[in-house]
Structure formats: C-alpha cells, structure tokens
Amino acid sequence: MRRNTRGQKPAIAERGRSPGPTEGLVLKVEDLTLYFRATAGVVRAVEGVSFELARGRSLAVLGESGCGKTSLARAILRLLPRNVHTYRGTVLLNRTDIMELSDERFRRDVRWNQISLVSQAAMNSLNPVLKVGFQVAEPLLLDHRAKTREAYERAREVFDVVGIPTAFMDRYAFELSGGMRQRAIIAMALITNPSLIILDEPTSALDVLTQASIMNALKKIKQELGLSFMLITHDIATSSELADDVLCMYAGQLVEQSNAERFFREPLHPYAQKLMASVPTLHVEKKPEFIPGQPPSLLNPPAGCRFAPRCHKRFGHCQEEPPLFTHGDSKVKCWLYEKS
Amino acid sequence: MDNNSLISVKDLRTWFELKRWGFISMGFVKALDGVTFDLKKGEAITVVGESGSGKTTLLRTLLGLARATAGEMIFSGRKIDSSDERDIQWLRRQVGFVQQDPYGALPPFMNVYRILKEPLVVNKLPAEEREQRIRESLEEVRLIPIDDFLTKFPHMLSGGQQQRVVVARALLLRPMLIAADEPVSMLDASVRVEILELMGKIQKDYDLSVIYVTHDLSSVRYFSHRAFVMYAAKLVEKADVKDIVQNPLHPYTVTLLKAIPDPEPENVARFRDIPPGEPPSLINPPDGCRFHPRCPRIIKGLCDTEQPPEFQPAPDHFVECWLYK
Numbered sequence: 001m002r003r004n005t006r007g008q009k010p011a012i013a014e015r016g017r018s019p020g021p022t023e024g025l026v027l028k029v030e031d032l033t034l035y036f037r038a039t040a041g042v043v044r045a046v047e048g049v050s051f052e053l054a055r056g057r058s059l060a061v062l063g064e065s066g067c068g069k070t071s072l073a074r075a076i077l078r079l080l081p082r083n084v085h086t087y088r089g090t091v092l093l094n095r096t097d098i099m100e101l102s103d104e105r106f107r108r109d110v111r112w113n114q115i116s117l118v119s120q121a122a123m124n125s126l127n128p129v130l131k132v133g134f135q136v137a138e139p140l141l142l143d144h145r146a147k148t149r150e151a152y153e154r155a156r157e158v159f160d161v162v163g164i165p166t167a168f169m170d171r172y173a174f175e176l177s178g179g180m181r182q183r184a185i186i187a188m189a190l191i192t193n194p195s196l197i198i199l200d201e202p203t204s205a206l207d208v209l210t211q212a213s214i215m216n217a218l219k220k221i222k223q224e225l226g227l228s229f230m231l232i233t234h235d236i237a238t239s240s241e242l243a244d245d246v247l248c249m250y251a252g253q254l255v256e257q258s259n260a261e262r263f264f265r266e267p268l269h270p271y272a273q274k275l276m277a278s279v280p281t282l283h284v285e286k287k288p289e290f291i292p293g294q295p296p297s298l299l300n301p302p303a304g305c306r307f308a309p310r311c312h313k314r315f316g317h318c319q320e321e322p323p324l325f326t327h328g329d330s331k332v333k334c335w336l337y338e339k340s
Numbered sequence: 341m342d343n344n345s346l347i348s349v350k351d352l353r354t355w356f357e358l359k360r361w362g363f364i365s366m367g368f369v370k371a372l373d374g375v376t377f378d379l380k381k382g383e384a385i386t387v388v389g390e391s392g393s394g395k396t397t398l399l400r401t402l403l404g405l406a407r408a409t410a411g412e413m414i415f416s417g418r419k420i421d422s423s424d425e426r427d428i429q430w431l432r433r434q435v436g437f438v439q440q441d442p443y444g445a446l447p448p449f450m451n452v453y454r455i456l457k458e459p460l461v462v463n464k465l466p467a468e469e470r471e472q473r474i475r476e477s478l479e480e481v482r483l484i485p486i487d488d489f490l491t492k493f494p495h496m497l498s499g500g501q502q503q504r505v506v507v508a509r510a511l512l513l514r515p516m517l518i519a520a521d522e523p524v525s526m527l528d529a530s531v532r533v534e535i536l537e538l539m540g541k542i543q544k545d546y547d548l549s550v551i552y553v554t555h556d557l558s559s560v561r562y563f564s565h566r567a568f569v570m571y572a573a574k575l576v577e578k579a580d581v582k583d584i585v586q587n588p589l590h591p592y593t594v595t596l597l598k599a600i601p602d603p604e605p606e607n608v609a610r611f612r613d614i615p616p617g618e619p620p621s622l623i624n625p626p627d628g629c630r631f632h633p634r635c636p637r638i639i640k641g642l643c644d645t646e647q648p649p650e651f652q653p654a655p656d657h658f659v660e661c662w663l664y665k
Contacts, residue, residue: 064529207391207555208596208599208600209390209614212614215601215612216614219611234528235529237558237602237603238601239603240601240605260605260608263605264603278529279529280532280556280562281603282600282602283597283602288532288559289533290530290531290533290537291530294498
C-alpha cells in the first residue's frame with residue numbers, strides 16, 4: 001500500500017476540500033525520547049513522553065525554559081541537530097508510524113504536508129527580498145508542483161482565513177507590521193492543509209493587542225477548519241486562549257496531562273500547582289508566588305522524582321521515580337496519586 | 341512641585357530627526373510628545389504601553405541616554421539641562437538601569453567581579469571601597485555565597501541569577517532611582533515573581549523610587565503604586581494601579597486590559613474585542629486625540645479635531661480623553 005502512495009500526490013484542490021474523518025486521533029506519541037550529546041555528557045532533553053491528540057483539539061505544552069518543550073516539537077518533526085545521542089519512540093500520525101519513514105519520505109510526505117510548524121519569532125524569518133504572496137504559495141509550488149495560478153488561488157484563500165487583505169500578497173515583509181507577518185507565517189503553515197500545526201511560542205514576541213488578535217484568528221481557524229494544534233509556550237495565561245488539553249513538562253519529562261478545565265482550576269501535580277500559583281492575574285486579586293530553587297540539570301538529573309528537591313509535598317516515596325498514574329481523566333507523574 | 345518629589349517632568353518631548361543622505365531633514369519621529377508627571381521619593385510606578393508607544397524613550401530620556409528636545413525635567417531639586425554634559429553625567433549616577441535581556445546586558449567575556457567593578461572604576465571610586473561595595477550589592481540581591489559567584493561568567497548563571505547581577509550592578513552607585521525596562525519579560529514565570537519581589541524589597545529597604553516599563557501589567561501590579569498608560573508618545577491615563585485595573589477610564593486602557601488574558605479555561609470559547617487598526621505613526625500622528633481612529637466611543641467633531649487636555653474625573657486619576665470633560 002505504501003508503494004502505491006509513493007509516487008502520487010493528491011491534487012491540491014482535492015486536499016483543500018476533503019474534510020477527512022472528523023473523529024479519532026491525529027497524533028499518538030509513545031515513549032518518545034531524545035538525548036543530545038554534549039561535551040559534558042548526555043543531555044536528556046526529552047525522556048519517555050507519551051500523549052495523544054484528538055482531531056480538532058488543541059494541546060498546550062507548558063513548562064519553564066529548558067524543560068524540553070521545543071525539543072519535543074523537534075523530535076516530532078524530526079528537525080534534529082547533529083549531536084543526537086538517542087532518538088527513539090513511536091509517533092503515530094493518522095495511524096501511520098512516521099518514525100519508520102526514511103528521511104526523504106518524511107520530508108516529502110510529512111513535514112509541512114501533514115505537520116506544519118510556526119516557530120519561535122517566525123515573523124522575522126520571512127525572506128526580505130521575496131513578495132509575501134510568493135512565500136506563502138511556495139510550499140505548494142515546490143512540493144506539489146502545482147500550477148502557479150492554482151497555488152496563488154489557494155494562497156489567496158488562506159490569506160482570507162488568517163485575516164490579511166489579499167492586496168498584501170504583492171508586498172514585501174518589511175511593509176507588514178509584526179502581527180501581519182505572524183499571520184502570513186500562519187497562512188504558510190495552513191496552505192498545504194495539514195492535519196496538525198505545531199505552534200512554538202507563536203505570540204511571545206508580539207504586543208498584547210496583536211497577541212489577542214492572533215489568538216482570535218487561531219480560534220477561528222480551529223473552529224472552521226477543524227485542525228489540531230500543538231501549542232508550545234511558557235506563557236500560561238495566553239495558552240488558556242487556545243488549550244483544550246494541557247501537557248505540563250518538567251526537566252524533560254511529562255508530569256501532568258489534564259484537560260484545560262482541570263489544569264487551570266485545580267492542577268494535580270505539585271509542580272503544576274506551584275506553576276499556576278506563579279502566574280500573575282490581572283482581573284482576579286491574587287498575589288503570585290515563586291517556586292524556590294532551580295530546575296535540575298538535564299545532564300545529571302536527580303534519581304527519583306525530579307521535582308522532589310523543590311517540592312513542598314515531598315515524602316519518603318519520592319526517592320523512587322513515580323510512574324504516570326491515572327487520576328480521573330488526567331495522568332500525573334506523582335506518588336501522591338498512587339491508588340492504595 | 342512639592343519637596344517630596346524626586347522627579348518632576350513637565351511637557352517633556354524627545355524627537356528624533358529623520359535624515360535622508362545624512363543631512364536633508366525629513367521630519368521628526370516624535371517618540372515622546374508632551375509628557376508630564378511627578379514621581380515621589382520611595383514610590384514605584386509602572387509605565388504600560390505597546391511597543392512603539394514611546395515607553396522606552398521615556399526611560400532613556402530619564403537616564404540621559406536620549407536627549408530631550410523640549411520640556412522641563414527636575415531631578416531631586418536640580419534642573420536638568422539635557423544639552424549640559426555635567427548635568428547628564430550627574431543624572432546618570434543617580435539612576436540605576438535594569439535592562440530587559442540580562443544575557444545581552446552582561447558582557448560575556450567578563451566575570452561577575454569585573455562586571456561589577458567597572459562602574460565603580462568609571463565613576464572613580466577609591467580602590468579600597470570597591471570590593472566592599474561589590475560584596476554589599478551581591479548580598480543585597482542574594483547571590484550567596486558571594487565568593488562562588490564572583491568568579492563566574494554570565495553563561496554559567498541561570499537567567500534569574502543573571503538578572504540578579506544586573507540588579508546588583510544597578511545598585512552599586514547607590515542611586516535614587518531604578519529604571520527597569522521590562523525587567524522580567526525574558527524570564528520564566530516562576531522566576532519573574534522572585535526577581536520582582538527582590539526589587540520590591542530593595543525599593544522598600546532603601547526608600548528608592550522605581551520606574552517599571554512593561555507591556556505586562558499583571559506581573560508588576562503588586563509591586564508598584566501608580567500606573568501610567570502610554571499610547572502614541574503620550575501618557576493617556578495616570579492613576580493608582582488598583583484604579584487602573586478596576587476602573588479604567590480611557591477607552592484605550594479599557595481595550596488594553598480586556599486583551600490581557602487570565603489563565604481561565606473559559607477563554608477557549610471566547611473571542612476578544614480588539615479595536616481595528618494599528619497604533620498611529622509617530623512621524624505624522626493624527627489630529628485630535630491619537631486614539632480616535634480606533635476608538636469605540638469617539639465623539640465626532642471633537643475627538644478628531646482637538647487634542648484632549650488632561651482631565652481629573654476622580655482624585656489622583658488623570659485622563660486625556662474628552663469623555664471626562
């Protein structure tokens with residue numbers, strides 16, 4: 001079956017309109033691990049992360065800097081640097097194991113066709129000497145050998161979706177404001193009609209009002225096109241604008257996966273509780289607190305639970321590494337939720 | 341001005357000239373256009389605004405890094421003439437600067453000791469006093485044990501520790517004012533509060549005045565007394581932080597506060613009200629109120645022709661908007 005799909009590319013028009021199944025899993029990640037080699041030793045950036053993402057839902061990946069959020073995205077997209085030490089696990093995208101694919105097939109069939117990425121500070125990554133419309137249409141022109149007219153037609157459609165006037169297609173990046181450039185990048189991610197878009201800090205470089213309007217645009221896209229999003233951010237307040245589910249990471253490991261309702265109201269893991277308490281709120285009177293101590297080095301993480309040295313609920317059991325316990329709908333990596 | 345005020349600024353303007361080929365004047369970028377305020381001793385204020393609203397220029401003017409074009413600035417009873425080199429030199433010693441990006445603000449080839457020694461050397465402090473000053477200010481920012489940190493280079497420190505070094509450097513010359521440009525925006529949420537609490541404690545201990553410049557009002561609201569809202573080179577609203585948050589008057593402040601989310605699961609289903617358009621160009625700002633092209637409560641014939649003066653609808657609450665005439 002694989003051989004059949006190899007040489008053929010579905011026409012763009014078809015790709016654009018086929019609604020696809022509306023239920024089921026888009027992404028299922030099992031035991032994904034990514035270690036880097038460094039002069040000082042092995043950096044355990046992502047360690048045994050498993051999660052599922054259903055169609056039309058969005059997952060926010062939260063955590064402090066250096067906890068492995070971006071490495072997780074890179075591991076899923078196989079955008080790896082040269083110093084990879086270990087890279088293993090299963091990534092099922094629409095029930096196909098994409099870890100099995102060769103690099104060439106991954107590049108051609110998966111990256112940007114089924115999973116697009118809006119990376120950090122992406123708005124500064126537009127080419128200054130090419131027109132924005134061309135850059136947005138480029139994935140179709142290059143990858144699908146689409147006719148120029150068709151590609152531009154589709155580019156016009158996605159410009160409409162993200163809310164940029166189509167007249168801006170003939171402009172250069174420097175003529176657009178920061179918010180417009182960010183929208184153009186989102187348009188570029190949408191043009192191949194992927195089933196999953198990974199947003200890595202999509203709004204952290206933008207102003208409050210621009211950020212809110214980009215979030216409005218993303219919500220609209222999610223409602224209208226039924227796409228799945230994976231939103232990677234350290235800005236917890238903004239993530240609540242888009243998150244249906246939350247995956248919280250600490251020191252390269254998944255510590256809690258809950259639905260947004262549970263996570264933003266009463267998180268389970270002590271780290272998640274502390275993290276939520278550190279978020280300042282504007283409309284509700286609540287003095288934020290900080291988490292004492294520092295996250296451990298990923299070169300030589302402590303044995304047992306990695307949050308134990310900073311944890312206020314630590315007890316004897318924490319010297320052993322906790323497995324992922326199921327608590328209601330949530331999964332939490334903490335001995336407190338062990339079923340007795 | 342009363343005796344209690346540290347800075348008194350009247351109608352301050354900082355304009356940058358645009359030149360073509362280096363000499364033909366193409367007009368001015370009016371980055372600061374008529375700003376008036378008083379800052380008391382021991383008071384912390386926050387200047388909130390979007391990027392390009394002139395908030396950093398305001399800070400740079402107060403620091404003497406940008407020269408004011410017009411207006412009056414009195415610092416601790418001394419009138420600052422921005423063309424007088426001696427005034428500027430004196431002013432710079434009185435103000436400590438906390439930069440936004442700690443890694444960018446610390447030279448990577450110097451260790452903490454050399455970084456902290458430099459301002460003391462530049463300001464000709466006697467050599468025997470230097471060591472003690474450095475130790476005092478490191479103690480103040482809780483980088484303990486001090487001897488471990490003195491020999492470290494910036495890349496060996498975490499983001500929070502780097503920012504502590506920046507704060508320590510700002511405190512070295514015992515300034516009267518700390519000017520902080522987005523002091524926590526590059527840090528993680530869990531560290532932000534720690535740094536802000538540290539700065540709040542130092543501010544109280546030394547009875548310092550602090551100006552925070554930020555676009556994120558929610559994190560600094562508990563650490564400042566008053567807040568100024570800046571839009572297109574003007575301070576459009578000045579009031580207690582509590583008043584600004586609970587009872588914003590200027591339509592721009594209202595929309596700005598509405599756009600800032602709290603972490604609540606309901607946000608997913610809610611679209612936010614965003615005014616159309618973008619902030620105006622500072623080269624050629626619109627007539628009348630600068631917010632009128634985007635304002636939902638515009639009074640036709642007034643807002644688009646005449647610039648609103650400052651009104652005071654409540655005690656200590658100032659707003660530049662015709663609605664409060």
